[in-house]
Structure formats: C-alpha cells, structure tokens
Amino acid sequence: MAFLCRSAALLLNSSRAAPALLSAGRLYSSGAQYEYILVEKRGDKNNVGFIQLNRPKALNALCDGLMKEVGQALDAFEADADVGAVVITGSDRAFAAGADIKEMQNRTFQECYGGNFLAHWNRVSTVRKPVIAAVNGFALGGGCELAMMCDIIYAGEKAQFGQPEILLGTIPGAGGTQRLTRAVGKSLAMEMVLTGDRINAQEAKQSGLVSKIYPVDQLVSEAVKCGEKIAANSKLVSIMAKEAVNAAFELTLAEGNRLEKRLFHATFATDDRKEGMTAFVEKRKANFQDQ
Numbered sequence: 001m002a003f004l005c006r007s008a009a010l011l012l013n014s015s016r017a018a019p020a021l022l023s024a025g026r027l028y029s030s031g032a033q034y035e036y037i038l039v040e041k042r043g044d045k046n047n048v049g050f051i052q053l054n055r056p057k058a059l060n061a062l063c064d065g066l067m068k069e070v071g072q073a074l075d076a077f078e079a080d081a082d083v084g085a086v087v088i089t090g091s092d093r094a095f096a097a098g099a100d101i102k103e104m105q106n107r108t109f110q111e112c113y114g115g116n117f118l119a120h121w122n123r124v125s126t127v128r129k130p131v132i133a134a135v136n137g138f139a140l141g142g143g144c145e146l147a148m149m150c151d152i153i154y155a156g157e158k159a160q161f162g163q164p165e166i167l168l169g170t171i172p173g174a175g176g177t178q179r180l181t182r183a184v185g186k187s188l189a190m191e192m193v194l195t196g197d198r199i200n201a202q203e204a205k206q207s208g209l210v211s212k213i214y215p216v217d218q219l220v221s222e223a224v225k226c227g228e229k230i231a232a233n234s235k236l237v238s239i240m241a242k243e244a245v246n247a248a249f250e251l252t253l254a255e256g257n258r259l260e261k262r263l264f265h266a267t268f269a270t271d272d273r274k275e276g277m278t279a280f281v282e283k284r285k286a287n288f289q290d291q
Contacts, residue, residue: 036055036065037066037073041083042087042224043228045231048228049083050089051089053089056091059137063099071120075123081235081290084129085131085132086130086132087134089133089136091136093137097143104117121146130152132226134156135156135159135219136219137160139161139162141176157214158200159200159210160201166195183207184208185207236290237272243259247259
C-alpha cells in the first residue's frame with residue numbers, strides 16, 4: 001500500500017496527470033472510498049487491478065451500493081495505463097451468494113421498469129480490459145451472473161454455481177438466462193434456471209462455464225498470475241482481441257470473420273505489432289509500449 005500511496009502522491013503533484021488518473025490514484029490509496037469492496041493493484045509490476053467483494057456477513061450479497069462501487073473501481077482501472085487486466089473475487093466461502101433480496105423485496109414494477117433496475121450492473125461486461133473472475137464458494141443468482149460478465153472464470157475446488165431465482169418467484173435479471181445458455185448450452189441452462197439446482201466446479205468446467213479449477217487457497221494467486229500474463233502483452237492489442245472474441249456471441253460467422261479481419265489489419269498500424277514480430281525474428285523478448 002505504501003507504493004500505492006506514493007503513486008497517488010506523484011499523480012497529485014503532477015500538473016500533467018489527467019483527471020481520471022488522479023481519481024484512480026486516490027481510489028487505490030484510500031480504502032475509505034469504498035464501503036463494500038476492497039481495491040488494490042497486484043502482481044510483481046502492480047499491473048493487475050484487484051477487486052474483492054467485502055460483505056462477509058451477507059455472503060457478499062450484491063446490493064446496489066456494492067455494484068456501484070465495483071463500477072467505480074473498474075472505471076479507475078480503465079483509466080490507469082499501467083493496469084492490463086482486472087481480477088474480481090469474493091471470500092473463500094462465497095464469491096457472491098446472490099443479489100440482496102431484502103433490498104429488492106418491496107420494489108414495484110413501476111420502480112423496476114421506470115428506473116431500469118440493475119442496468120448499471122452491466123458495467124462489468126463493458127470494460128475494455130480483460131476481467132477475470134476468481135470464484136470460491138457460492139456464485140448464485142446475481143453472483144453467477146457477475147462471474148459470467150467477466151471474460152475468464154477460474155473456480156476453486158468447492159465453488160458452486162446456480163441461478164435459483166425461480167425459487168423466489170422470479171427469473172434472472174442480469175444476464176443469467178442469456179450468458180448461461182451461451183456458456184453451457186440450452187439443456188443445462190434450462191435445467192438450472194427452471195429448477196434452481198446448482199452445479200459444482202467440476203461440472204462447471206465440463207460444461208464450459210469455467211476454464212480452470214484450483215485449490216481454494218491457490219485460486220486468487222493463480223487468477224492474478226493469469227492477469228499478469230495478459231498485462232505483459234500489448235494492452236492495446238489485448239483490447240482488440242477481447243473485442244473480436246466477444247463479437248462471436250453477437251454476430252454471424254461471416255460478420256464476425258469480417259470484424260476479426262479488420263481488427264487483425266488494424267494491429268499493423270500499431271508499434272506493438274511491429275515490435276512483437278521483430279522480437280520474434282530476432283529471437284528476443286518483445287518490449288511492448290502499448291502503442
């Protein structure tokens with residue numbers, strides 16, 4: 001944290017620092033900015049943004065305030081040129097056990113529809129930098145939806161995923177019916193949504209929902225290592241790569257291939273593409289400058 005405080009001080013003293021970066025520095029250096037989450041930078045080069053959900057008594061239930069703070073932290077990391085990837089995690093017991101039911105219990109249709117309830121939750125899925133979910137324990141309802149908004153999901157051995165909204169007389173409202181179906185297929189998604197049944201980490205990996213499983217005490221460090229690998233590449237080109245992969249869920253094959261080709265051609269306008277290929281030919285490690 002001392003490093004983060006010094007970094008914030010340098011930002012505040014620099015007349016050239018952009019306002020967004022000044023805000024990012026203050027957010028990192030002061031835990032008082034957040035009530036429901038813990039935020040810092042991790043990795044040997046402090047190039048991985050780290051967000052930990054921190055409502056332990058409520059099993060990290062996703063209240064409105066928590067999700068707004070997650071959005072603020074993501075905005076700060078987006079503005080930080082040193083950060084190349086972000087990790088979102090919870091506790092060993094629960095990534096997030098769901099939305100805060102007490103908070104939404106008495107909402108009316110007019111309030112939900114008129115106020116576009118849960119719209120700001122989607123901020124996680126619109127971040128341009130890669131986001132990794134490190135899921136230990138329960139990822140249920142909104143917690144499962146939050147994990148699926150991320151680009152990569154790593155699971156602890158005891159993780160459980162589910163969309164149990166049907167048991168509360170409602171349905172998923174933050175992408176559960178859409179992202180889960182795209183991840184695991186119609187049959188399993190339909191079973192989970194209609195019964196409220198959960199799947200464990202092994203089942204989640206077999207179905208394609210998560211990419212890797214780790215022991216509980218190694219999960220976060222492995223997620224950070226993945227973030228460091230990503231951040232070591234060109235951050236500019238990583239954004240292009242993420243855009244291309246995400247387009248596969250929205251476009252036809254022909255349209256997706258056209259977008260991929262255009263983004264591929266666009267990399268030839270970057271200094272990093274030239275450096276990467278030159279380094280390969282010269283048999284040395286590339287020194288990307290994110291240009």
